[in-house]
Amino acid sequence: MYDFLTGPVLWATFLISFGGLIVRAVLYVRGLDWRLDRVAYRPNLKYGIRGGLRSIVAFLIPFKARLWQTRPGFTLIFFAFHIGLLVTPIFLEAHNVMLKQAFGFSLPAMPTGLADGLAWVCLVGGLFLALRRIAFPEVRIITNFYDYLLLVISVLPFATGLIARYELGAYDFWLCAHILSGEIWLICLPFTKLSHVILFFLSRMQLGMDYGIKRGGMKGTDMAW
Amino acid sequence: MFKKILLATSGAPSTFGAARVAFDMGKRYGAEVLVLNVMGVPTKAYSQVVNDVRTGEEVEVDEEYRAWVEEELKNTFEKQIESVEYSRIILTTGLPHREILRAARENDADLIVMGASSGDSSVYRKGYPGSTLQRVAKAARCPVMTVHRETASYWGGFGNIVFATDFSKQAESAFKFALATARELDTDLTILHALDISGKVLDQNEIEDRIIAARERIRTAYDLDGFKNCDVEVWEGVPYVEIVKMARERSADLIVMAHHSHELDPEKARIGSTMEQVILRAGCPVVSVSKPDKV
Amino acid sequence: MPEGILCNKTPIKTEEQLKLTLADKGGKQYYEELNNLDVDSDKLWASIQATMKSRTKTWLEICAHCGLCAESCFLYQVNGRVPEQVPSYKIQSTLGVMVKKKGKVDNAFMQMCMETAWAKCTCCNRCGMYCPHGIDMGVMFSYLRGLLYSQGFVPWELKIGAGMHRVYRAQMDVTTEDWVETCEWMAEENEEEWPGLEIPIDKEDADIMYTCNAREPKHYPEDVAEAAILFHVAGENWTVPSEGWEQTSLSMFAGDWECCKDNVLNVYSAIERLRPKRAIGTECGHAHRATVIEGPYWAGREDGQPPVPYIHYVEWLAEALRTGKLKIDPAKRIKEPVTLQDSCNYVRNQGLKNVTREILSYIVEPGYFVEMSPSKEHNYCCGGGGGFNGIGMYRAQRNMALRKKMEQILATGCKLVIAPCHNCWDAIRDLEEEYKIGIRWSFLKPLVIGMLDVPEHLRPKDEGEDE
Numbered sequence: 001m002y003d004f005l006t007g008p009v010l011w012a013t014f015l016i017s018f019g020g021l022i023v024r025a026v027l028y029v030r031g032l033d034w035r036l037d038r039v040a041y042r043p044n045l046k047y048g049i050r051g052g053l054r055s056i057v058a059f060l061i062p063f064k065a066r067l068w069q070t071r072p073g074f075t076l077i078f079f080a081f082h083i084g085l086l087v088t089p090i091f092l093e094a095h096n097v098m099l100k101q102a103f104g105f106s107l108p109a110m111p112t113g114l115a116d117g118l119a120w121v122c123l124v125g126g127l128f129l130a131l132r133r134i135a136f137p138e139v140r141i142i143t144n145f146y147d148y149l150l151l152v153i154s155v156l157p158f159a160t161g162l163i164a165r166y167e168l169g170a171y172d173f174w175l176c177a178h179i180l181s182g183e184i185w186l187i188c189l190p191f192t193k194l195s196h197v198i199l200f201f202l203s204r205m206q207l208g209m210d211y212g213i214k215r216g217g218m219k220g221t222d223m224a225w
Numbered sequence: 226m227f228k229k230i231l232l233a234t235s236g237a238p239s240t241f242g243a244a245r246v247a248f249d250m251g252k253r254y255g256a257e258v259l260v261l262n263v264m265g266v267p268t269k270a271y272s273q274v275v276n277d278v279r280t281g282e283e284v285e286v287d288e289e290y291r292a293w294v295e296e297e298l299k300n301t302f303e304k305q306i307e308s309v310e311y312s313r314i315i316l317t318t319g320l321p322h323r324e325i326l327r328a329a330r331e332n333d334a335d336l337i338v339m340g341a342s343s344g345d346s347s348v349y350r351k352g353y354p355g356s357t358l359q360r361v362a363k364a365a366r367c368p369v370m371t372v373h374r375e376t377a378s379y380w381g382g383f384g385n386i387v388f389a390t391d392f393s394k395q396a397e398s399a400f401k402f403a404l405a406t407a408r409e410l411d412t413d414l415t416i417l418h419a420l421d422i423s424g425k426v427l428d429q430n431e432i433e434d435r436i437i438a439a440r441e442r443i444r445t446a447y448d449l450d451g452f453k454n455c456d457v458e459v460w461e462g463v464p465y466v467e468i469v470k471m472a473r474e475r476s477a478d479l480i481v482m483a484h485h486s487h488e489l490d491p492e493k494a495r496i497g498s499t500m501e502q503v504i505l506r507a508g509c510p511v512v513s514v515s516k517p518d519k520v
Numbered sequence: 521m522p523e524g525i526l527c528n529k530t531p532i533k534t535e536e537q538l539k540l541t542l543a544d545k546g547g548k549q550y551y552e553e554l555n556n557l558d559v560d561s562d563k564l565w566a567s568i569q570a571t572m573k574s575r576t577k578t579w580l581e582i583c584a585h586c587g588l589c590a591e592s593c594f595l596y597q598v599n600g601r602v603p604e605q606v607p608s609y610k611i612q613s614t615l616g617v618m619v620k621k622k623g624k625v626d627n628a629f630m631q632m633c634m635e636t637a638w639a640k641c642t643c644c645n646r647c648g649m650y651c652p653h654g655i656d657m658g659v660m661f662s663y664l665r666g667l668l669y670s671q672g673f674v675p676w677e678l679k680i681g682a683g684m685h686r687v688y689r690a691q692m693d694v695t696t697e698d699w700v701e702t703c704e705w706m707a708e709e710n711e712e713e714w715p716g717l718e719i720p721i722d723k724e725d726a727d728i729m730y731t732c733n734a735r736e737p738k739h740y741p742e743d744v745a746e747a748a749i750l751f752h753v754a755g756e757n758w759t760v761p762s763e764g765w766e767q768t769s770l771s772m773f774a775g776d777w778e779c780c781k782d783n784v785l786n787v788y789s790a791i792e793r794l795r796p797k798r799a800i801g802t803e804c805g806h807a808h809r810a811t812v813i814e815g816p817y818w819a820g821r822e823d824g825q826p827p828v829p830y831i832h833y834v835e836w837l838a839e840a841l842r843t844g845k846l847k848i849d850p851a852k853r854i855k856e857p858v859t860l861q862d863s864c865n866y867v868r869n870q871g872l873k874n875v876t877r878e879i880l881s882y883i884v885e886p887g888y889f890v891e892m893s894p895s896k897e898h899n900y901c902c903g904g905g906g907g908f909n910g911i912g913m914y915r916a917q918r919n920m921a922l923r924k925k926m927e928q929i930l931a932t933g934c935k936l937v938i939a940p941c942h943n944c945w946d947a948i949r950d951l952e953e954e955y956k957i958g959i960r961w962s963f964l965k966p967l968v969i970g971m972l973d974v975p976e977h978l979r980p981k982d983e984g985e986d987e
Contacts, residue, residue, distance in 0.1 A: 028574045028578060030574070031575070032573065032575060034822070036573055038814055038817035040822060040823055040824030059652050066898060067588060067649075070650075071588070074588075136587060137603040139590075140603065141604070142585040142606060147585050193584065195581075196582045199653075203575075203578055203579065203653050206575055213824065214824060215813070215868070215869050215870055216871015216897075219871045219872065221872070223897060224898070268949065268953070269912075270910035271677065271691055272677050273680070287542075287543060319738075323741065364709045
């Protein structure tokens with residue numbers, strides 16, 4: 001089972017996931033329409049790129065955008081959650097061992113303690129994100145089952161990973177469950193809202209270009225995100 | 226000289242005095258009386274809603290409302306409308322001063338007659354400096370007659386006109402109007418200059434010198450062109466007080482003055498404006514002239 | 521498919537139809553007919569498929585339902601923070617559902633969309649600044665308005681407004697003759713006070729072509745005169761076109777894109793006819809947005825720019841003060857606490873946040889200018905944007921919306937508000953009428969005229985030589 005999941009299934013997963021994301025990105029860019037979006041992307045590309053990058057950077061750095069300053073608590077949880085979600089799988093020692101076996105190279109691995117910590121951050125962060133969906137009326141009204149499902153899909157690899165790591169219960173079972181849930185998460189990326197892993201950048205870029213070209217950039221004023 | 230008289234009225238009692246004068250003039254001189262009523266002031270952006278000038282309530286002007294306003298005006302001025310040969314009701318919406326000016330220009334009116342409410346901040350005043358009167362008096366091409374109170378409109382034709390001059394450029398036009406009116410209607414004319422000594426300390430000799438100079442100036446500046454029933458007075462004091470006093474002494478039934486204040490800020494203009502003080506205090510209609518076109 | 525006589529899917533194209541619709545007091549019959557108006561689902565879906573491309577699709581799809589946009593919306597804030605006012609909810613429950621159902625929606629749904637699009641959003645675009653994913657719900661609401669308009673679901677006043685533009689090419693019944701006549705009138709009315717003042721009509725190859733808002737010739741032509749006076753004092757070589765002078769676009773508020781295009785082409789053709797070096801619009805926010813910011817796209821101009829540089833009045837004023845074309849008498853500067861209303865349409869949507877402040881640095885005594893909080897591109901809508909001011913049916917909602925601006929103004933402690941935008945100006949006037957907080961408000965033109973240091977040769981002669 002382990003070999004199957006880490007073999008053909010994993011390959012297929014990567015193909016679908018990354019291929020899918022590339023397709024999404026291409027479709028997004030191709031679907032931009034200067035006339036309907038009312039942004040002259042091409043003739044003013046330099047202004048656009050400048051505006052787009054400013055827009056991305058402002059939201060990528062904690063507490064840079066005005067939004068992140070208005071809700072410091074949320075910002076903290078939110079960034080911790082996302083950092084944990086991205087950093088842990090990439091720099092986890094166990095994952096890099098597999099990488100080494102397959103391709104003969106690996107990324108620097110982080111200490112186990114840190115990895116554990118980050119995984120816990122993800123779990124707790126995810127829990128908070130779920131709780132705020134219940135607690136705050138302004139979030140509750142827009143929350144649906146799908147939002148919880150995605151949250152579960154996103155944290156499941158961490159839950160199963162931790163169980164396997166602490167060897168609670170049958171190790172093999174939880175390891176397979178961990179791999180499977182990770183693959184599910186990867187496959188979900190291009191097909192669900194999780195596509196924001198790539199579309200966040202594109203959407204932010206687009207609005208940034210809008211501001212960089214039409215809404216002030218060409219007038220020499222930068223948007224104070 | 227009065228062929229078309231534009232009576233601006235809200236239909237409220239405060240304008241009845243103005244209406245009496247306007248219609249009386251219409252009857253006596255065969256003039257056409259145009260009764261202008263600005264029904265409502267648009268305030269809600271591009272919407273069709275206006276604020277009724279009298280009640281301040283929000284109304285929508287449609288044919289029905291228009292007909293109702295016209296009916297009301299006809300009832301209010303029924304007898305007077307019957308008394309004149311030509312009259313016409315003009316209904317419109319907009320800012321009162323602007324619409325009065327517009328109608329005067331469109332109809333080439335010879336005289337605008339309006340009431341002067343004591344300047345409360347009615348609905349349409351908000352956001353615009355200056356009262357309707359100030360704005361009309363400033364920009365109108367023709368003389369503007371203001372009748373402040375109904376008692377000020379006592380009317381049996383003209384017998385005595387007081388023309389108050391401050392020697393301004395506009396006063397020349399006002400003089401022409403006063404003289405032409407006096408000549409045409411065969412009335413007495415008093416030319417008055419009120420020597421402004423308010424807030425100044427002058428010795429009696431200097432005042433007298435100035436009075437003599439002013440008399441001389443009136444004689445040289447204003448060519449009576451053979452008109453006889455005229456005398457010249459120079460009184461010292463606070464101008465508006467002297468003008469009102471003179472009007473009372475001569476039992477004047479018309480005061481003619483120049484209007485040349487550019488200041489529209491109500492706070493500043495009201496204190497400074499002799500004309501407005503005269504209007505508020507005089508017992509007869511006051512005509513203000515600021516432009517030479519229609520005199 | 522039942523369509524009303526007044527309420528239908530056809531825009532008002534004739535004067536006759538316009539008058540007929542206007543005669544329906546308060547839109548009574550119009551709104552009754554609205555209750556029976558059918559939705560053409562096929563057309564709606566076709567329209568969505570043709571015009572909803574990746575940007576909007578993605579926006580709808582990747583919304584993380586995080587609710588961070590809630591607090592950015594002033595309508596959410598003033599309406600008791602009810603969750604129904606969360607921007608994300610507002611757009612998902614309208615456009616989102618419409619797309620999900622592939623246009624198969626009913627009359628009741630469309631009416632709900634109509635109320636949401638015109639009474640729960642002013643298209644101020646503020647939420648777009650606070651969404652991590654860069655989802656601009658104001659843009660989507662504007663798009664939704666277009667869909668609703670094409671199906672006939674539009675407030676009565678805006679159906680008329682767009683009709684006015686179609687019939688008169690102006691938002692009010694001001695014809696070319698009326699306009700030209702008004703310009704002559706205003707020049708005449710002020711020539712004594714400003715010797716040599718003229719309003720040149722259709723002068724070719726001038727440095728500036730000036731355009732304005734139809735309400736100016738219609739109700740307060742003083743504004744046209746004031747513009748003329750300032751150009752005159754600044755010694756500008758300027759003109760107004762006899763045709764193509766109306767810069768506003770109620771059709772933009774209505775979502776009548778075809779009409780928007782016609783409006784803007786009308787202005788651009790005046791530019792092409794008169795060949796000015798540049799064009800300047802009046803102190804109006806949405807007019808600038810319609811003609812300068814969005815207009816080039818409606819007109820199909822690939823570079824996104826108008827045919828000649830087309831600037832907002834505040835840009836010209838700042839420039840005239842900076843270069844000394846206009847001089848302010850320091851003694852006449854504003855010496856009382858004064859605040860500034862940033863118009864969404866040219867501040868958030870074109871970044872003109874610094875020029876207005878530069879103007880204030882000339883006309884306000886140092887230390888008396890108080891910023892609203894928040895300000896500049898983070899400022900809140902006046903409460904009457906996007907057509908909200910003029911819709912009778914939503915007056916109660918609009919009055920509620922004014923409360924945010926009221927709070928902001930009260931917090932500055934100022935009694936004077938400078939509002940270089942017709943819509944903001946109107947909203948603040950209504951705010952005072954509704955809540956009576958004792959404030960005054962003004963455009964820039966009259967303030968600046970009042971404090972000009974007029975060169976000797978431009979002053980009237982023999983003025984007040986004697987008392």
